[in-house]
Amino acid sequence: MITIKNLDFGYKNQPVFKNISLNFEKGNIYGLLGENGVGKTTLLKLISGLQKPSTGECLVDEVAPFNRWPETLQKIYFISEDFAIPEGTPINNIRELAPFYPNCNEAQFMELCKEMEVDPTRKFGELSFGQQKKCLIATALALNTDYLLLDEPTNGLDIPSKTLFRQVIAKHANENRTIIISTHQVKDVENLIDPIIILDHDEVLLKATFRAITDKLYFDYGTEKDDTALYSEVIPGGYVNVTRNPEGVDSKVSVEILFNTVMKNKETIKQLFG
């Protein structure tokens, strides 16, 4: 489990988080959403031990990841948005990493590469950006770490590759693995993520499962605009109105609409889900 408690963090004089607290439980695929520059990547860096909290705690299975203890590091794999291209071929890369990750499975890696339609025997430098990313995702899944942190994983992937990405992640998610996907392209991960975390400048605006969201918010896809709604948006053929849901009527959540609702009603949402 990842525990973040009363965490403050900033770069020089620029605060990023002020007293945030969050838990990431095992077996979930978390969607970490937020506008550019709110600290999504920074949060992933804090969890992977690349950054150190100014104050407060960030613990991965009760250990501070910034200690960079081997037994903590072998549980975490982080793919940064602007990842460095490894040298050599993807297959050699995973062979070099294998001794350090006890659950690494080379056969699974080969299978994943086949599923993602990439050739692991070609040098990284000869692959396109999308193919490099797919190889890294295959590596990340085949290392079988408990925590998989993906920063904007669908950036640079074409439409079929995005579909493949969703399929592969859904297939390899299990009850022992926590996956955190940071993205601003919410449609790419719409049917994959649950719960959702929405970050704002230096705070967490929302952390909720889809069940909790539909319990408290009603997404009405109709033909007319509701002026009393928390948020309304034009969609082809009408409007979607997001209202409070005191009667707990079930509705289908659109992550993009939810995100916009949260951004327009920060205080209301915090009260509703707080």
Added chain:
Amino acid sequence: MNNKFSFDRFGQVLAKDWKNYFRNFGISLIVWSCIPVLGWITTLIFDFTLTIESRISTIAILVYSVLIFVPSKVYGKANLSRDGVSFASLPATNSEKFFSMLIYCSILTPIIVGLGSWAVDTLLALLPFGGFEGFVALPKSHLGSILAAIACSILLFSSIFLFGNMVFKKRKAGKTIAWGMLIIFVITMVLQLFHFWEAFVRWECYGISNPEILPWLFDAFMLVLAIVFYILTYRRIKNQKY
């Protein structure tokens, strides 16, 4: 869960770093070791003999100059925010990563280049033509003190550039040299201000009953300084943020 040094894992770090070392510096090592061939060709072209002393100097210059470049060539990405992630995230302790770095940059490289260029020099001296006469060898007298002085100076020189590699993000070797010169200049000025050199000369002339101890003191000073730079390098690895 702990952070103890594991020899098994250290072996794995060494094996991983060896691939990186060989990939990034293998050819340079061979080229560096073969530089005496250039001197030999020069003696052929201009028809002169190169003294053993100048050949020893060449080998020494090769060894010290390779120490400047090897950290940035092999571990140059270790402190970079994007490229250093794989170094920081590798599941090994900071000490295992550090000692692997030390072995490749401070021990293996000078040994390979020193022995390699010496072997090339010896092979060239065996040829019946060319200007390499006689064989380069360490003097038998004071061998221990000479080897100790060489080892201490290599460790000090290497430790400075290892530290510079972890501090500077770009133009690592150049900035290390520039900062090193600046610091030496400032220290010299400060010592001058307090009349340290006059005091040192007086102490050297009259204060020591056994002057043979001086080279050993100097070696010990270099070793202590090298250890300080190694500790600073380790701390940079440990506290580096990405």
